[in-house]
Amino acid sequence: MNVSKLADAARDLRYLLDRGYRRERVLDIIVERYMLNKRERSAVYRCVHSSLEAAEVRRKISLRAESIAVDLFNCLITIVAMMRGEEFFLCDDCLVRDVRGSKLRKNEHELAEKALSILSAAISIAKPKRLAIVAEKQISNSAMYANLLRREVKCESVNVDVTEEVDSKLIELCRRGFCAASTDIVIIRRCRCIYPLTTICMHILDLRPLLDFASVLGSPCTMA
Known part of the structure; x- marks a missing residue:
């Protein structure tokens, strides 16, 4: 996996999620933008949430x-x-x-x-x-x-x-x-x-x- 690409994809996905966009819709955009393979897509999907949701789980x-x-x-x-x-x-x-x-x-x-x-x-x-x-x-x-x-x-x-x-x-x-x-x-x-x-x-x-x-x-x- 390309770690640098994953990090950039994660930042963009977080940005969009924090602005209220639906996860499934923006994930497709991120996958296409960064040409993520199946495993990279899965990593970003499982590991990146909106700031609010991530904070709620941490709490x-x-x-x-x-x-x-x-x-x-x-x-x-x-x-x-x-x-x-x-x-x-x-x-x-x-x-x-x-x-x-x-x-x-x-x-x-x-x-x-x-x-x-x-x-x-x-x-x-x-x-x-x-x-x-x-x-x-x-x-x-x-x-x-x-x-x-x-x-x-x-x-x-x-x-x-x-x-x-x-x-x-x-x-x-x-x-x-x-x-x-x-x-x-x-x-x-x-x-x-x-x-x-x-x-x-x-x-x-x-x-x-x-x-x-x-x-x-x-x-x-x-x-x-």
């Missing part, structure tokens, strides 16, 4: 949470991407995201198990009393991965929910006082508290993102 971030609801594959796949040396980004809302897609590959089981240990270590930093692990039923071996994490985590109460309605379940848990460990904008918009699990994992792994969109857009993340 919700907490490093202490008594109750955490983990969007398992949303977080796990990002950690696997990091460990494989693939591109990942620190977004303008201080959450780390990747651009690789939503499923594990067939040869990644061993790496995924190691990534679960990193997730467990990152969760333990918050010292939660309650943990809910929510996993997509449609993904192969989802229950197995969820239960592996359940056994790794030291917590008074750990529940696993393998469901076809991950977003709805996580939003419901947020209404019950859980902090969401997810980077899915649909979920975090509806939650009052966000536990930045992928960002913490980045620090545990001592890795640097390909691009720090927050700094590019003039609002560095103090926690990152």
Whole structure:
């Protein structure tokens, strides 16, 4: 990826979003203007929000949470991407995201198990009393991965929910006082508290993102 081109595209997209233009419409303009490929488009789409929305997400971030609801594959796949040396980004809302897609590959089981240990270590930093692990039923071996994490985590109460309605379940848990460990904008918009699990994992792994969109857009993340 061309990092300089991505940074310029991010600045232009932020400018237009801050002036009220619809994301989908202006994104097409930005993609054409900078000739972004599919992965570059995905990076800008996932990582650049209006100043108001980015600030709102940042305001919700907490490093202490008594109750955490983990969007398992949303977080796990990002950690696997990091460990494989693939591109990942620190977004303008201080959450780390990747651009690789939503499923594990067939040869990644061993790496995924190691990534679960990193997730467990990152969760333990918050010292939660309650943990809910929510996993997509449609993904192969989802229950197995969820239960592996359940056994790794030291917590008074750990529940696993393998469901076809991950977003709805996580939003419901947020209404019950859980902090969401997810980077899915649909979920975090509806939650009052966000536990930045992928960002913490980045620090545990001592890795640097390909691009720090927050700094590019003039609002560095103090926690990152």
